[in-house]
Amino acid sequence: MTPLRRSAATVLAASAVLCASAATAAVAAPSPSPSPSPVIPSGLYGEKDPTYDGVWRQSLALLAQETVGVKPAGKAVNWLVGQQCDNGGFASFRADAAEPCTAKTVVDSNATAAAVQALSALGGQDAAVEKGAGWLKSAQNQDGGWGYNPGSPSDANSTSVVIGALAAAGEKPGAVKSPKGKSPYDALVAFSVPCDAKTGGGAFAYQPDKDGKLAPNADATAAGVLGGLGKGLAAGGGEKDEKAGACVKGEPTPARAAANGAAYLDGVLAGSGHLDTPPMPGAEDTEAQPDFGNTADAVVALAAQGGAARAQKPLKWLEKNAAGWAEEHGPAAYAQLVFAANATGTDPRNFGGTDLVKGLNAAGPAPEAAEKSADKSDEEKKDGDGGFGAWWIVAVFFIASVGAGILFSGRKKKNQQL
Incomplete structure (x- = not known):
């Protein structure tokens, strides 16, 4: 999920919570409006308003640093841990973490799952990871999946990122059951578009439409492939898939749904090598634009499903074109490219001539390893x-x-x- 798309999803999700809660006693308050001159906490990565993506981008940044062997600054880790509510959940951003969370604090599955994955990978944060996983399990829907906010309908993206978090926390996602006995995988495969569909066979839909139909969604498909494999955002490359090809009919198991999702991505990426963002309704520019973030996610998904060779075309496109996008959009964008490099065995310090690690490190407080090096030089x-x-x-x-x-x-x- 791209940083910009996630920001929009957060706004919509928060609005949906408000509307749905209007008839109940507990009314969820919306996130504060972005400030024209946001005050960025010293431990937070990025310079843009963190209202809708602070925890998300921090989690991705720290996870990406750990992936390439960089030890993040202590205050960056502390900032993320400090964002956690007592119940274990994370909101998109809390400007004053000293104030306790209340019933009006809008916590969400995506921020919580990303934070759990990052803190689990970093180590030394067992209590925060356990509390986060506990909150995620408490927010599970009856169908076994998760929506963006507690109580909202399950979607493929949220369910997938939570599966990755549960696995990172040492849980067996398939054993996490709702009161109706449904697992996360039961919910996830329900979003898999049948092979014999008129369009998009093998893809994942974000959610069924009002008529129950499943429309293919590349963003949801990249997430769904990782979810079906039980892997997280920083998944490594898998074994070469000798059977990679067209959508295979049969019982929609998680593994088959993941393989079919990868086959769909293969087809979409076969032409240009990248995914597209459709124009916004009412936009003057009616041309689809390259979607760098989702293309990076697709690279991770393809490599995790069928090995690095399967992801070469979109990988090469990113190496050639994504540097400017990462510089503009900051830490989460750099992190997504680091994940793509990691999954394919590509050097993130020379990604098409761009040092992704340097760019990521520069977007926040200096990593601890760099500070130790500086201290040693001063002492010498x-x-x-x-x-x-x-x-x-x-x-x-x-x-x-x-x-x-x-x-x-x-x-x-x-x-x-x-």
């Missing part, structure tokens, strides 16, 4: 211009005065953390 410099020399003079004087042996001394260097 201090030693060289007097600190070490003065110590050595004292040692020599002491040796001379007592007339004995050689003095060995070591000093412990302090590691600063943000």
Whole structure:
């Protein structure tokens, strides 16, 4: 899911919650309107208004850094942990995390699932991961899936990202059952478009329409493939799929739905090598535009399903065209490209000539490893211009005065953390 599309989805989801809650005693408050001059917390990645995607972009940034072996700044991790509500859920963004969450705090499955995946990968955050997974299980719908907000109808994207979070938290997604005995996979395969459909056979729909029909959706398909495989946002490449090809009819198991979804993506990407964003209703420009984020998601999905070779065409397109998009859209965009590089075994520090890791690191507080390196250089410099020399003079004087042996001394260097 692209950062911009996710932002729009958040607004729509929050509005839907408000409308649905109007007839109940507990009315959910909408997220605050974006500020024209947002104050960006020092631990947060990105410079744009975080109202609708703060937790999402932070989670992706930290997960991407962990994927490439970069240890994030302590204050970046602390910021994310501090966004968690006592019940385990995460809102898209809480400007004042010191204030406790209330019944009016709009928590959502996507922010929570992304945070759980990131914190689980980073390690050392077992309590936050356990609470987050617990909240996700409490928000499961009767059909076994998840909607964006608790109580909203299940959709393929939300269900898939939650499956990835549950797996990251050490749960067995298939064993997480609703009161009606339905698992996340039961819900997910219900979004798989039958092979004999007139259009889009093998794809995943976001949700059934009002008539119960399933319309193919490339964004939902990329998510659905990973969900069907039980994998998360930073999935690695899978084994080469010798049977990759057309949609295969049969019982809609999670594995078959994932394979069919990948076959659909193969077909859509065969021409241009990228996915498209349709024009917004009423827009003057009626031409579809390349969708960089969903193309990156498709690369991860294809590689996870059938190996790196299967994702080469969209990967090459991204390497050639995505640098400007990442620079414009910031940490979540860089992270999506890092995930694409990771899934295909591509060097993220030379992604079509672009250093994705450098761009990602520059979008937030300096990673801890970089700070340690800087501290070491400062200490060595201090030693060289007097600190070490003065110590050595004292040692020599002491040796001379007592007339004995050689003095060995070591000093412990302090590691600063943000």
